[in-house]
Amino acid sequence: MFHIESTDKRLAQALQRKIDQKTKPPGALGSLEQVALKLGLIQQSLIPVLNAPCMLVFAGDHGIAAEGVSPYPQEVTQQMVMNFLNGGAAINVFCRQNGMDLRVINAGVAEPLPDHPLLADQSMGRGTCNFLNTPAMTAEQAREAIQRGADQVEQLAQQGCNVIGFGEMGIGNTSSAAMLMHHMTGIALAECVGRGTGLDEKGILKKLAVLQQAANHHNTGHNPMAILATFGGFEIAMICGAMLKAAELRMLVLVDGFIASSALLIAHGLYPEILDYCIACHQSDEQGHRKLLDYLGLEPLLRLNMRLGEGSGAAVAYPLICSSLAFLNEMSSFEEAAVSQRKNEADQA
Numbered sequence: 001m002f003h004i005e006s007t008d009k010r011l012a013q014a015l016q017r018k019i020d021q022k023t024k025p026p027g028a029l030g031s032l033e034q035v036a037l038k039l040g041l042i043q044q045s046l047i048p049v050l051n052a053p054c055m056l057v058f059a060g061d062h063g064i065a066a067e068g069v070s071p072y073p074q075e076v077t078q079q080m081v082m083n084f085l086n087g088g089a090a091i092n093v094f095c096r097q098n099g100m101d102l103r104v105i106n107a108g109v110a111e112p113l114p115d116h117p118l119l120a121d122q123s124m125g126r127g128t129c130n131f132l133n134t135p136a137m138t139a140e141q142a143r144e145a146i147q148r149g150a151d152q153v154e155q156l157a158q159q160g161c162n163v164i165g166f167g168e169m170g171i172g173n174t175s176s177a178a179m180l181m182h183h184m185t186g187i188a189l190a191e192c193v194g195r196g197t198g199l200d201e202k203g204i205l206k207k208l209a210v211l212q213q214a215a216n217h218h219n220t221g222h223n224p225m226a227i228l229a230t231f232g233g234f235e236i237a238m239i240c241g242a243m244l245k246a247a248e249l250r251m252l253v254l255v256d257g258f259i260a261s262s263a264l265l266i267a268h269g270l271y272p273e274i275l276d277y278c279i280a281c282h283q284s285d286e287q288g289h290r291k292l293l294d295y296l297g298l299e300p301l302l303r304l305n306m307r308l309g310e311g312s313g314a315a316v317a318y319p320l321i322c323s324s325l326a327f328l329n330e331m332s333s334f335e336e337a338a339v340s341q342r343k344n345e346a347d348q349a
């Protein structure tokens with residue numbers, strides 16, 4: 001369905017040389033150097049550029065929410081989408097602050113939403129089925145949601161965008177994400193389940209019991225599409241498709257928290273090369289996230305103890321991506337600045 005190639009690493013040496021010739025000790029810009037290298041490889045350029053940065057926030061409801069796995073009622077999904085449209089949520093604030101465009105996609109919210117210039121209506125239905133009894137969606141719906149997510153990114157690419165953050169909103173979606181993580185990685189369910197929007201210990205145990213019962217009920221094997229259809233959400237499936245299209249189009253993918261990362265797990269299961277295009281922006285406080293990122297071999301740029309979702313971790317990390325680009329493109333080399341290079345060990349003796 002997608003055509004994703006690993007980035008061509010032949011440019012890595014020239015990029016690393018350019019980075020090492022900047023007026024700093026080798027490696028002294030730490031993670032910013034790795035981001036610069038990745039961006040240069042994605043764009044196959046020693047002078048990469050970031051154009052029309054955008055945050056796509058996908059919203060959807062979850063049948064599993066009926067089992068009391070979240071401390072918040074389902075209607076909060078629709079209410080928070082209205083908050084996004086009115087410009088008052090955290091993601092609005094951070095996108096405005098950092099010069100990112102923001103679009104919201106109705107992937108399948110249970111309550112009705114109005115027509116609005118910031119909102120794309122791609123609803124797959126009024127929430128998924130409760131996966132305690134029935135697969136969350138059909139295989140056909142999972143494929144369709146992936147396609148709709150991909151289409152959103154294709155539109156943005158046509159408008160010149162080459163860097164995208166992916167956020168989500170959906171009461172109950174940490175349950176979906178935990179199930180995707182457990183089935184994709186084989187990590188014990190208890191290590192994938194966390195407090196979500198703020199469950200206490202008792203609440204977490206109940207969530208774990210519900211999810212264990214659901215895991216026992218279905219047999220998906222290791223098939224990423226079957227896992228996505230059985231336990232996913234419409235917003236998660238659309239993010240998966242959107243990330244895959246972004247990688248296909250050689251855009252930089254800004255990965256947010258636990259739920260967005262669970263979408264990446266599915267995308268990675270389908271097309272492992274996608275990781276060449278991804279930056280893990282922030283390690284969420286949701287307990288499974290660190291192990292999920294470890295499984296993918298991704299080192300997060302930030303750890304701020306946030307556990308909000310919406311794309312907030314990606315939006316706050318975006319200025320750091322800009323800093324990476326700025327040092328690569330604007331900083332003087334030792335030669336340009338007439339700064340002496342490191343002495344070799346023999347001279348120091």
Ligand SMILES: O=C(O)c1ccc[n+]([C@@H]2O[C@H](COP(=O)([O-])O)[C@@H](O)[C@H]2O)c1
Nearest residue numbers: 070170172174196197257258284308309
């Ligand atoms: O992205 C994260 O790491 C994250 C961690 C905890 C909660 N959330 C957000 O909280 C909602 C899901 O939490 P819950 O408890 O309803 O499953 C959903 O709207 C997510 O955006 C997000």
Ligand SMILES: Cc1cc2nc[nH]c2cc1C
Nearest residue numbers: 072076169197308309310
């Ligand atoms: C208020 C609120 C805001 C959110 N943003 C993302 N998930 C959320 C969940 C809740 C409950």
